[in-house]
Amino acid sequence: MGKAKSKKISSSTFLLLTTIILFVVMYAAGMIIFNDKGFAKPQMFLNLFVSNAGLLVIGCGMTIVMITGGIDISVGSVTALVCMVCAFAMERMGMNAYMAVLVALAIGLAFGVVQGYLVAYLDIQPFIVTLAGMFFGRGMTAIVSTDMIAITNETFLKWAKFHINLPFGTHNQKGEYLPAYIYPSVVVAIIVVILVSIMLKYSKFGRKLYAIGGSQQSALMMGLNVKRTKFQAYVLAGFLSGLGGFLFCLNSCAGFVEQAKGLEMDAISSAVIGGTLLSGGVGTAVGTLFGVLIKGTISSLITTQGTLSSWWVRITLSALLCFFIVLQAVIAAVKKKGN
Amino acid sequence: MKKKIISMLLVACMGLSLVACGGGSNTPASNDGGTTEEGNEGAQASDEGGSDENASNEGSDEGGSSGDVITVGFSQVGAESDWRTANSESMKSTFSEANGYKLIFDDAQQKQENQLTAIRNFINQEVDYIVLAPTTETGWDTVLQEAKDAGIPVIIVDRMVDVSDDTLYNCYVGGNFKLEGQKACEWLKAYADAKGITELNIAHIQGNIGASAQIGRTEGLEEAAEKYGWNIVAQQSGEFTQAKGQEVMESMLKSNDNINVVYCENDNEAFGAIDAIKAAGKTVGPDGDILVMSFDTVKAGIEMTMAGDIICNTECNPLHGPRVEELIKQMEAGEEPEKIAYVDEGIFTYGDEVAKVTVDGQDYEVTKVTQEVIDGRMY
Numbered sequence: 001m002g003k004a005k006s007k008k009i010s011s012s013t014f015l016l017l018t019t020i021i022l023f024v025v026m027y028a029a030g031m032i033i034f035n036d037k038g039f040a041k042p043q044m045f046l047n048l049f050v051s052n053a054g055l056l057v058i059g060c061g062m063t064i065v066m067i068t069g070g071i072d073i074s075v076g077s078v079t080a081l082v083c084m085v086c087a088f089a090m091e092r093m094g095m096n097a098y099m100a101v102l103v104a105l106a107i108g109l110a111f112g113v114v115q116g117y118l119v120a121y122l123d124i125q126p127f128i129v130t131l132a133g134m135f136f137g138r139g140m141t142a143i144v145s146t147d148m149i150a151i152t153n154e155t156f157l158k159w160a161k162f163h164i165n166l167p168f169g170t171h172n173q174k175g176e177y178l179p180a181y182i183y184p185s186v187v188v189a190i191i192v193v194i195l196v197s198i199m200l201k202y203s204k205f206g207r208k209l210y211a212i213g214g215s216q217q218s219a220l221m222m223g224l225n226v227k228r229t230k231f232q233a234y235v236l237a238g239f240l241s242g243l244g245g246f247l248f249c250l251n252s253c254a255g256f257v258e259q260a261k262g263l264e265m266d267a268i269s270s271a272v273i274g275g276t277l278l279s280g281g282v283g284t285a286v287g288t289l290f291g292v293l294i295k296g297t298i299s300s301l302i303t304t305q306g307t308l309s310s311w312w313v314r315i316t317l318s319a320l321l322c323f324f325i326v327l328q329a330v331i332a333a334v335k336k337k338g339n
Numbered sequence: 340m341k342k343k344i345i346s347m348l349l350v351a352c353m354g355l356s357l358v359a360c361g362g363g364s365n366t367p368a369s370n371d372g373g374t375t376e377e378g379n380e381g382a383q384a385s386d387e388g389g390s391d392e393n394a395s396n397e398g399s400d401e402g403g404s405s406g407d408v409i410t411v412g413f414s415q416v417g418a419e420s421d422w423r424t425a426n427s428e429s430m431k432s433t434f435s436e437a438n439g440y441k442l443i444f445d446d447a448q449q450k451q452e453n454q455l456t457a458i459r460n461f462i463n464q465e466v467d468y469i470v471l472a473p474t475t476e477t478g479w480d481t482v483l484q485e486a487k488d489a490g491i492p493v494i495i496v497d498r499m500v501d502v503s504d505d506t507l508y509n510c511y512v513g514g515n516f517k518l519e520g521q522k523a524c525e526w527l528k529a530y531a532d533a534k535g536i537t538e539l540n541i542a543h544i545q546g547n548i549g550a551s552a553q554i555g556r557t558e559g560l561e562e563a564a565e566k567y568g569w570n571i572v573a574q575q576s577g578e579f580t581q582a583k584g585q586e587v588m589e590s591m592l593k594s595n596d597n598i599n600v601v602y603c604e605n606d607n608e609a610f611g612a613i614d615a616i617k618a619a620g621k622t623v624g625p626d627g628d629i630l631v632m633s634f635d636t637v638k639a640g641i642e643m644t645m646a647g648d649i650i651c652n653t654e655c656n657p658l659h660g661p662r663v664e665e666l667i668k669q670m671e672a673g674e675e676p677e678k679i680a681y682v683d684e685g686i687f688t689y690g691d692e693v694a695k696v697t698v699d700g701q702d703y704e705v706t707k708v709t710q711e712v713i714d715g716r717m718y
Contacts, residue, residue, distance in 0.1 A: 037464045039463075041463055047456075047459045047460070051456045148475050150501045150502075152503050157503065160481050161480065161481055172489065176490070248452075251481065252452065253480050256477070259451070262450075303443070304464060306441075306442075310447070311446070311448070
């Protein structure tokens with residue numbers, strides 16, 4: 001570790017590299033150990049995206065607010081609310097699927113605007129603001145309906161079931177050829193990751209976010225409009241959680257109160273494992289992507305193994321989290337010394 | 340500084356919530372070792388199972404005749420109750436390696452998204468059968484379609500799924516709630532005849548309105564009451580809980596003083612009802628004022644049946660394993676299994692006045708509860 005830093009790799013690049021290497025090692029190990037159980041199939045890899053498309057988009061939003069030094073723990077509830085409202089609107093009120101998308105995004109935006117205003121302009125702790133948002137979202141979901149609503153809207157199901165077949169695939173044991181496939185939600189999620197990456201790296205807004213997260217005081221002294229930038233960050237994150245919620249809904253095709261419980265913690269842990277600092281100023285969307293992939297890989301490995309309790313997913317994740325947090329602390333300490 | 344403290348608190352929170360689930364996990368320092376250790380464990384386990392795995396591959400090369408190792412992926416809701424644990428154990432003991440199966444068991448921790456991931460994983464592993472105990476009724480269209488496309492049969496257990504196309508699963512295994520109700524009523528009829536009780540005034544404590552258990556058990560009682568001329572003097576939901584059962588029973592006793600039978604739709608309601616009856620100064624049991632009937636037969640329920648507080652307890656059997664295996668054997672033999680298959684469920688009583696009951700021409704044995712019966716049960 002020490003050597004890497006002496007080569008003048010910036011701390012964020014170092015964290016990102018650690019995550020990517022960890023993922024590659026983990027996945028390669030899985031491919032070797034569980035080759036006979038289909039782990040090496042391309043579909044196995046694609047399923048990481050298929051199952052986590054929503055989380056990926058929500059994780060990007062989380063990364064944005066975490067870069068400013070904030071946090072958003074309302075995303076799980078927003079997802080549940082989005083799923084429920086979409087399901088309720090389409091099934092009970094006959095809304096069409098296109099309108100449902102707009103409604104989903106509007107819900108996310110509304111959460112973003114209110115929470116962003118409270119955090120940025122009234123200077124309230126983001127943890128408390130979004131905690132309130134979390135309770136509100138879950139509560140509203142139950143107000144809309146406590147039923148379990150299955151979505152049967154034709155257009156919606158067409159989106160949900162639409163296979164994009166890829167030009168490669170595998171033969172199953174019976175010798176049939178099954179092409180590898182992804183769902184449209186995966187394409188959306190990947191586009192979001194790319195756009196957010198570009199925005200963070202090359203746009204003025206992106207650089208402002210890092211500046212504020214690094215040191216709000218200096219950002220202010222540089223003449224940046226800290227409040228407005230923070231507000232925009234929450235609005236954008238809210239929008240992304242609305243979008244992520246809709247992708248989540250495409251995966252589950254249903255709305256119910258208990259949905260996506262604890263999703264905020266998955267999003268935060270993915271971002272942290274992906275090299276985002278909780279204290280702000282450091283983080284990338286690509287890192288979060290790998291954070292999500294690592295989480296998916298762990299659960300795949302444990303399911304494939306077949307005899308371990310699935311609670312090991314949580315245990316392994318907690319160990320990884322500790323590892324990355326300690327790593328971040330070490331980097332911060334070394335940085336301080338250097339200064 | 341403030342920010343730092345907040346973020347540290349948050350991390351502590353998160354760490355705790357994660358670690359709390361796992362007890363002694365690895366320390367951060369030994370983490371690198373931790374992951375590789377896990378890999379090794381996995382490797383060993385797969386070595387152990389290696390021979391079986393080969394056998395299964397060879398088998399399918401030869402054309403998949405029966406007698407080879409059959410891989411079954413089972414996605415379970417979680418481990419939230421004794422009933423659920425018994426359900427999992429039943430699957431594990433039925434689909435053991437000794438019986439020629441390889442079971443891949445996945446505990447979804449009550450989350451539907453975990454089940455979706457697990458099923459996709461099963462599909463990738465090309466298991467021979469997928470068994471799903473759904474956390475929710477809805478939201479299975481896409482993933483079951485994927486299983487169907489991959490040609491893997493799906494068996495739903497316990498709860499039904501609500502999908503747009505019912506060819507997405509091959510069959511369902513669960514309890515027959517209406518039959519449970521009918522059996523209990525036939526028993527009551529036979530018991531009343533044996534004891535010479537001519538007038539039955541029944542207080543009916545229902546389950547959650549709309550739950551499949553409530554619908555079936557209520558239908559059973561209402562049909563029997565009409566057929567045999569019983570009076571249902573009061574009918575209200577006890578929401579399957581002890582507290583609500585007690586509350587409902589109290590108010591029923593206040594407004595009706597002629598109640599001699601209470602028909603509770605699960606054990607918890609029965610516990611509450613018994614408390615209420617005793618508090619009102621009345622007695623329960625074969626020689627008491629009121630006969631309490633119940634369903635589910637959980638551990639505490641069967642113990643109260645042995646004591647006589649509950650006179651008749653009709654089982655809701657969690658042991659789905661053998662029935663699922665039967666269906667798998669049918670499918671292995673190339674037969675089309677029944678779409679809906681029910682598990683066998685017993686009737687447990689305090690006395691032995693009634694030896695068997697008949698519903699729709701089928702005889703069902705009644706079991707007198709003894710300590711051996713309790714010890715012999717898996718849950």
